[in-house]
Amino acid sequence: MSSTRVLILGVLLDGPLHGYEVRRRLELWGADQWAHVAFGSIYHGLAKMAEEGLLRRLGEGTGGRTRYEITEAGRAEFMRLLMKHWWEIRPIVDPFQVALTFMDRLSPADLVAAMEGRAAQLRAAIEMTERAMAAKRAHGAPRHVDETLKLNAAQLKAQLEWIEDALRRVEKGELP
Amino acid sequence: MSSTRVLILGVLLDGPLHGYEVRRRLELWGADQWAHVAFGSIYHGLAKMAEEGLLRRLGEGTGGRTRYEITEAGRAEFMRLLMKHWWEIRPIVDPFQVALTFMDRLSPADLVAAMEGRAAQLRAAIEMTERAMAAKRAHGAPRHVDETLKLNAAQLKAQLEWIEDALRRVEKGELP
DNA sequence: TGACAGCTACTCAAGTTTGAGTACAAATTT
DNA sequence: AAATTTGTACTCAAACTTGAGTAGCTGTCA
CATH class of the missing domain: 1.10.287 (Helix Hairpins)
Known part of the structure; x- marks a missing residue:
């Protein structure tokens, strides 16, 4: 139900990026205007989805930049979540x-x-x-x-x- | 920033209630349509705000129904949060x-x-x-x-x- | 009367978000 | 050339949300 996952997966469709780049890309799209894309959420989402096999960890560990690549499972999950977002009328939480x-x-x-x-x-x-x-x-x-x-x-x-x-x-x- | 607190405090303004009643009252107002008012959130909010002195625990402990009463500090906090909600244009997370x-x-x-x-x-x-x-x-x-x-x-x-x-x-x- | 559904009241673990904090490198100012 | 600011990249604890689960009570209907 959360939108963070779709956003992260969607940003990674065209190639691997690291957390900071994901955030910048989303900002470019204006996503900070209508979604929760704080750093914490992004790094958490990246780590969690890597653990679940939706992403593949590329770069080094702590300190350096860790890049993430979307897997086939990740692409499938993206499509599933995207469809859900199109079809579900979730009342706007205002x-x-x-x-x-x-x-x-x-x-x-x-x-x-x-x-x-x-x-x-x-x-x-x-x-x-x-x-x-x-x-x-x-x-x-x-x-x-x-x-x-x-x-x-x-x-x-x-x-x-x-x-x-x-x-x-x-x-x-x-x-x- | 969260709306749950305002909703709980607002519901308790007119007299003490226990968790289940808080939820029912909010449902009556249609709040389940535009806010996160799952049971877990309500019980968590009640416990947390009691700890902070915004509410006073009335009934017995586990098992029976625990009623909560708003305190003076709670009323002040309600007003503060309400004002914030009126004045802040938070982009709709859609x-x-x-x-x-x-x-x-x-x-x-x-x-x-x-x-x-x-x-x-x-x-x-x-x-x-x-x-x-x-x-x-x-x-x-x-x-x-x-x-x-x-x-x-x-x-x-x-x-x-x-x-x-x-x-x-x-x-x-x-x-x- | 007993079995089964449905309501009341709450708990808990797992997941998610927040926001401040760290650390270091590049650029800019003085 | 030292000092300061700005930008990059990430961590972490505390708070919050979710949703399934539990457990007792009250009809009700055959």
């Missing part, structure tokens, strides 16, 4: 939904301030995403990676519209 | 973004099938959410909890629109 659940625990003034602040941040984030898309990045990342930005912007916009509507209702006293 | 990143690794036929399948699932999910909202749930959950459904539906719709557009482009050969 900390903002948590905030929403307890909107009645804030004073009206705090609530309005929080909503306005969030709306402003969302507008900024959407604008940044649109600028990034216009800049065409293309610094080695495949073209279709732009699509993740596009989808992300669309979802941020949906959240912004919801906030703008909810803000009106809070001001009218209809919420919470 | 497994579907992972699927998207590797869209070029599927055969065109598999890709189209996956996209069509997903679109169908999204339409069903949106309809279900809308029905749930129409049914007015109100089985003890506060009214504003409907808002989480509404926001969720809006985000699902954004994803559906993206897929419908991308599907056209895949068929025209513009993607990936």
Whole structure:
């Protein structure tokens, strides 16, 4: 269910890399924006999957750079996990939904301030995403990676519209 | 950063409960849809926060039901975390973004099938959410909890629109 | 009445994530 | 040329999540 494994396997499809390179590649694709790709997770994933035979350890041990190569079993597992990610509608785990659940625990003034602040941040984030898309990045990342930005912007916009509507209702006293 | 703590503290604001009741209450609010609230997480969170003085252990030990009561420190921590959740725009961690990143690794036929399948699932999910909202749930959950459904539906719709557009482009050969 | 399902309440091991820390090399500044 | 910063490559403990497992209790239905 975790996405870390697919990401690591996917990055290694085109050739062996070591942990640091895996991380850099994922950053290039913008994966740090929508996944947990801290160093710890990557090194853990590499070690675990090597143990399971999905990867093959290439370089030297501790200290030097250890490179990992994907095995046939690893390729099969990648495909299996990729399909799963396409077909499974896993509800988005969003900390903002948590905030929403307890909107009645804030004073009206705090609530309005929080909503306005969030709306402003969302507008900024959407604008940044649109600028990034216009800049065409293309610094080695495949073209279709732009699509993740596009989808992300669309979802941020949906959240912004919801906030703008909810803000009106809070001001009218209809919420919470 | 984790949402589990806010959810547990928030549920305990109105009176002591034991682990199983905490889970049921969260389910009632639909939190199982957008957060990690497996039993293990809840019992772990309760034990940890009791140790830290955010909760007070009430009932007996193992075997019987152990009830937990929120302390003053716990209420303060709840407010702190709630504010953080309102103000922080944490990029949504979405497994579907992972699927998207590797869209070029599927055969065109598999890709189209996956996209069509997903679109169908999204339409069903949106309809279900809308029905749930129409049914007015109100089985003890506060009214504003409907808002989480509404926001969720809006985000699902954004994803559906993206897929419908991308599907056209895949068929025209513009993607990936 | 006894057997079987289903609910309540919790435990535990294995896996995963976090985030700070280490260590050394290359580049840059003073 | 010494000092400082920046970048590369990795480690580790502590925290968190998962999911299967356990164990008692309450119907219920033949």
